[in-house]
Amino acid sequence: MFINQMNIKNLLESDWSADIQECIVTIRSKITDIINYFRWYYISCNVCSKKMTPANGVYPCLNCNKDCKFPLVKYKIHVKVEDNTGKTAFVLFNDVAEKILDISAHKLFNKLSSLDNNDVPAHIQSLCGKDFIFKLTLNSYNLKEGLKNFTVSKLWIPYEKLELEYKLMKEKKVLQYSLLKFVMPNFIYFINHIFGYWFYMCRL
Ligand SMILES: [Zn+2]
Structure with a gap:
């Protein structure tokens, strides 16, 4: 939930x-x-599980090289997202979307009348306005070719208490590091002087 946490501006830049x-x-x-x-x-x-395009009333699977008898509907939802640093778009594939929507794409599709299955169902639309923690697995397309086609590999509903604890822990770590940075050189300086003095006394 907190792996390499960053904001949209950092992600894009x-x-x-x-x-x-x-x-x-x-x-x-x-x-x-x-x-x-x-x-x-x-x-x-x-x-x-490969994508198929209907042709003449059948679904030919180019991968299996035959017509598919039981085509399945799967989620591939493109969402616009924003935080206080910027905006971008993510893609939610079937497993991720099904988990958060709590219904399979196939069932949702069958619930819709043939007239409105081109619109976004209200159940999916209800994701708008909600905050999530998105886990992105950036691949070579994103990293080297700069493609902004970010695929979400996991999704969590933010748990405010955990978020706060993580923030406090991070701040504590920074404080500890700063203290260590300040204390250590002074400690070494002090030890150096003690030894210097001891060495000087021994020679007397
Ligand atoms: Zn196939």
């Missing part, structure tokens, strides 16, 4: 090292809108 293959970060932000340009779902093959 980070200059990642060329050696990094994959990087995990967490960001707390608010979902402000659902982008329906790409729809909120896709049709997948029930055997290999």
